[in-house]
Amino acid sequence: MFNKNQLKENVLQEVSKYYNLVHKPKKNKKFIPGETRVNYAGRVFDEKEMLNLVDSSLDFWLTYGEYSKDFEKKLAKYLNIRWSFLVNSGSSANLLAFYSLTSPLLNERQIKRGDEVITVAAAFPTTVAPIVQYGAVPVFVDVELNNFNIDINELEKALSFKTKAIMIAHTLGNPFNLKEVKEFCDKHKLWLVEDNCDALGSKYKGKFTGTWGDLGTSSFYPPHHMTMGEGGAVYTDNPLLKKIILSMRDWGRDCWCESGVDNTCGSRFSKSFGNLPKGYDHKYVYSHFGFNLKASDMQAAIGVAQLDKLNLFIEKRKENYNKLFSALSKLDQIILMHKQIDSEPSWFGFLMTLKENSEYQRNEFAKYLENNNIQTRNLFAGNILNHPLFDSLAENKDYRVIGDLDNTNRIMSDSLWIGLYPEMKEEAIEYMILKIKKYFE
Secondary structure (H helix, E strand, O other), rough: OOOOOHHHHHHHHHHHHHHHHHOOOOOOOOOOOOOOOEOOOOOOOHHHHHHHHHHHHHHHHOOHHHHHHHHHHHHHHHHHHOEEEEOOOHHHHHHHHHHHOOOHHHHHHHOOOEEEEEOHHHOOOHHHHHHHHHOOOOEEOOOOOOOOOOHHEEEEEEHHOOOEEEEOOOOOOOOHHHHHHHHHHHHOOOOEEEEEEOOOEEEEEOOOOOOOOEEEEEEOOOOOOOOOOHHHHHHHHHHHHHHHHHHHHHOOOOOOOOOOOOOOOOOOOOOOOOOOOOOHHHHOOOOOOOOOOOOOHHHHEEEEEEEEOOHHHEEEHHHHHHHHHHHOOOOOOOEEEEOOEEEEHHHHEEEEEEEOOOOOOOHHHHHHHOOOOOOOOOOOOOOOHHHHHHHHOOOOOEEEOOOHHHHHHHHHHHHEEEEOOOOHHHHHHHHHHHHHHHHHH
């Protein structure tokens, strides 16, 4: 007669066997040039992720739970920051980070509708979307064609009496000039939100990106540096922002009790709030217009196992980037991304941009690579202003643009990137190098 612990152990042993039979990469599986697909990204896992996932599912605690708490603590410790908060996606992380800055608790620093936020048009849509969705005004500046990040010379031009924040990403893992941007924010009392979704593990001057600003965000979608399927995180050192994030993530409630716990404050039925009757149940008092952005504990269980592998993932990404860069940097026809000075990028992808007035075309280059079974991606939106989602918005009312965004438009027309994820075989790297060289020869 088995007890529940013995049964659970038996189940987990079978899961391990299943992983080894079905999912474990075959060491003798050959890479066949031209036939084996070179994907731009892929999930990398072993039996530990599956064991955690099944362990969590057997407990059947479906929402935020022990694995979620463990993940948040471990991520915060890894980044050397006080708090991290698990959410259901990187896009939700950006939404939550931005909306936390609209809280009335921030007094004169609260972002209000009509206030301006400096960002870039060479962006992923959900870096910009929360600004527009709230009713604030994004102010778009250009990027540089060396490190493909925000052109810091444009910051002063973008500044106005309405400016309240800067919200930008570290492009493909390459840190933007945090020293200059941070000093600009401090000088003008602006919030800094770092979209760190493509840069988990990157460092600038020895400190992790995502921890320089007031808020940082991560995504754990499968192509990213680590995964839990869907998932994301917001992190901060600011105690007031911590309070706001917890409220807005969890329906906008004023209560801070953990799921399944009551009366943490010890005065659940004795306080007064707004115009509510005295003693109204604190668990159902709402201080913000919030959301429900929590991830499940099963997702967090995968993330806990992935965090243990993160350093290995990062080192492999760096190694793959360096091999590609060393082999392709002498090509006259393309511009490569150079790392930001004083940085250690945790690379997400390998970007190539055709030189100006080139005889080549980006789409033809992309088709050539795809036809040779090398997966490609554009640099996200290219110039987000050219997409249909801006058709209903009016310039100088709903958004502002600084200059002509020449480099952003170059990226839209002439840039693409290929992958370098940790499980990419040496033969795949060499094959990509061979095919790229051959195209330009």
